[in-house]
Amino acid sequence: MSRDLTTSDAATLQAVLLEGGTTSVELTQAYLDRIAAEDAELGSYLHVDPEAALGRATAIDEAGTAGTGLAGIPVALKDVVVTQGVPTTSGSRILEGWEPPYDGTVAARLKAADTVLLGKTNMDEFAMGSSTENSAYRVTRNPWDPERIPGGSSGGSSAAVAAGLAPWAIGTDTGGSIRQPAALTGLVGHKPTYGSVSRYGLIAFSSSLDQAGPMARTVLDAALLHEAIGGHDPLDSTSIDAPVPVLAESARRGAGGDLSGLRVGIVRELGGEGHTDGYEEGVLARVAEAVALLEGMGAEVREVSCPAFDLALPAYYLIAPSEASSNLSRFDGVRYGLRVGDDGDRDLDEVMALTREQGFGAEVKRRIILGTYALSSGYYEAYYGQAQKVRTLISRDFTAGFDQVDVLVSPTTPTVAFPLGSRVDDPVAMYAADLCTLPASLAGVPAISVPCGLSDGLPVGFQIMAPALADDRCYQVAAALEAAQDAARGSRFLDQLPRRDAQPAGGVA
Template sequence: MTSEVNRWTAARIAGAVASGEVSAVEVAEAHLARIDAVDEKVHAFLHVDAEGALRAARSVDARRAAGEALGPLAGVPLALKDVFATRDMPTTCGSRMLEGWIPPYDATLTRRLKDAGVVTLGKTNMDEFAMGSSTENSAFGPTGNPWDLTRIPGGSGGGSAAALASFQAALAIGTDTGGSIRQPAALTGTVGVKPTYGAVSRYGLVAYSSSLDQGGPCARTVLDAALLHEAIAGHDPMDATSIDAPVPPVVEAARATDIAGVRVGVVRELGGEGYQPGVMRRFGEAVEALRALGAEVTEVSCPSFDSALAAYYLIATSEASSNLARFDAMRYGLRRGDDGERPAEEVMAATRRAGFGPEVKRRIMLGTYALSSGYYDAYYGSAQKVRTLISRDFDAAFARVDVLVSPTSPTTAFPLGERVDDPVAMYLADLCTIPSNMAGNAVMSLPCGLAPEDDLPVGLQIIAPPLADDRLYRVGAVLERALTEQWGRPLLERASPL
């Protein structure tokens, strides 16, 4: 049982705990043992809270023994990206700036996980302050891809995706500012969803770019992602950007068996030259599978997407420059150079030099420049105009189709260290994912096979209009089932064992 439960889906674990087939403590112990066995190689976790996980699991078992009805995810082990406030664990954002900091409160998402009976195993590694596409920018060392430990797991949420792909957790939470849930999902053969912007509370999420950041579910199946989505979504008065609207019926949609008549648009601008041939081959096969399942497939053009990457890196860095100003060595976090005599400005400068890594410093400087007097309209203002054009392109596309599809990433996982000295090459990893963050759409990445060149996972991206998150789950679930039948077994079972 111990060796098998790690490979169970979250839905199966929850059902087994509710029926008494297995206890929540046994499930937690199995996953903690797996972490002990493999995470020294993978480095998915920054902090493991074994005592807290077992305490939460015992609470679930006690509730069941008392005859209480358990929620659909009670007893399921989860890995939490280290960017959400947790009053019982450190929240570091992968940065020396917050090393060892324990918040005095829980994020709304953290609290909702606890209320659902989810067993949080610990906090996962990430690019510092979510700034990166490879999880190599973490101040605490990189994470390896469980398919090949010499390659990246994607970023910024590579730790959460790697924890899933190495069977250390059944569920995980990520955040997505420009693809940080979806790109790691694509590169590790897992499922990742960026809900509609504002659908999941950002209260207690340490901000990178406030108009783009969105927490969301990471899982190994579409149904598991839907169950987690439903648990964390919903209006929160503590978050001014939270949408006061019903959560779409995502779990019902994830149990769909038919997509006949669904109109699917293939985005012309997200593919072709510059994309890895194996990625395009597997993507093309998945599109044909959608057609065979009864979907009406057509090509759609979104011309402004060609400018999305440049506009994104102006908007995101500008907002980062503003948001990270709070790390001033005066209120919390790291403090360097304070001998009792130096002025506050010098202490602040010394702290930021020591606390922020190179990529964070680069983005702060870019954003500060873009917001500076005389350049605001030329850079930040122009980028916001491009953002409007992107939204209009999406509106025009969704007038013709129900969902859009594209590759999630232009390539499979590249080797660790290959792009660390070339920021532009690193930024290009987000080419396909960024437009959806600019417009606030709901988006999912799910596996669509292995690239023939390197036998590594390829992801397919499904995009839906805002507040139509259920469309992702309907199309994703039906395609997932068809591809799994085609492969003969789930894709992750073909990963090299650790």
């Protein structure tokens, strides 16, 4: 029974709870059992507290609210979301063992919705990476092939949901860190409009880009989770004072399969005609098939050119490290976290230097150095200033594109999941994994990744981008595509995932 529960989508679990077919305690125990059995190999979690999870599930059952909204449904949180009394490390040794004294808004809203926190998921340190190999604690593996990466930086969340170790999870997306791992593990992952989900209590990487969002088994699940965490927050100065769009209803409407009148633009610069270098043939073939399905549901398809998108990769890797070099200056061994060399013989500067040298990993150091250089006197305008100008051009290309079409589409990633270790020593190749996701991040527009088939037995993601605050449009189109594909194959996408024998319990801190 527990295996059936842990392979169900969250909307189904909601109905089962409401009908009394299970309890929150039984459901939570089923996930905890599977985590104990399988996560030693997978490495998706950094912290799990079974006692706290079961205690919360018991309280929800006793209150009789399980199945009402999100009540009683377990959830996993990326370890970048500050959570009161729960170790929150952002995947870094410099925050090892830190237990925050408050909840970030995302955590607070999920707690208010009576979800059950299963644990904190693994991630690239400070969200800097595309493979979850940069975690200071453990490598996470892809459930489709344990010798391949699950994407990053939200790879712990993606692996947990794909493998049935959580029904859904929260990730964060700075340059694609929700959409890229979702694509590589066969999930739905949505990056909301920048400012529509509070950043209060997210450990910052790049403040003008970071955004929390849902990772789920289905489009409807992602919409339900997004509705729970979205909306204005006065604690976040970048929060948009606007109501959350009706996302779940948009997903249900899209599942009806009628896209008559919808205008779809294939982005030429993201794997469109003449721009296929670096894209695997299998990825382009699956994306073409998805576009054909949209046409079959009444959508009008055309190609749209967005020339500045070709500059998104270098612009991002100047802007994001520059903001990171500023944000990470707070980790100095003085106020909280790791403190090294404080033996009474060293001055404060030495202690700070030793703490940062031992507390930060190689990729974090690389980006701090790059960002500090880009912001330095004499280089600011030549690098950071130029990158911000490119960002403006990318936003203008989106505006021009949405004057012609309702949504823009592309592959989510140029390739399927690559082998563990294959790009660790090649940062440029690693950064290229975000090629398709960066433009939407730089412009702050919403974008969703939805599975669109397999290439060489591994998932391929289809990206749908919409104008700012039109997140509902992403969900509608994604749900239509999902329904058409499920009908064609006769099953849900994740039902194709090869199931492994349960591993011995252990491996969870």
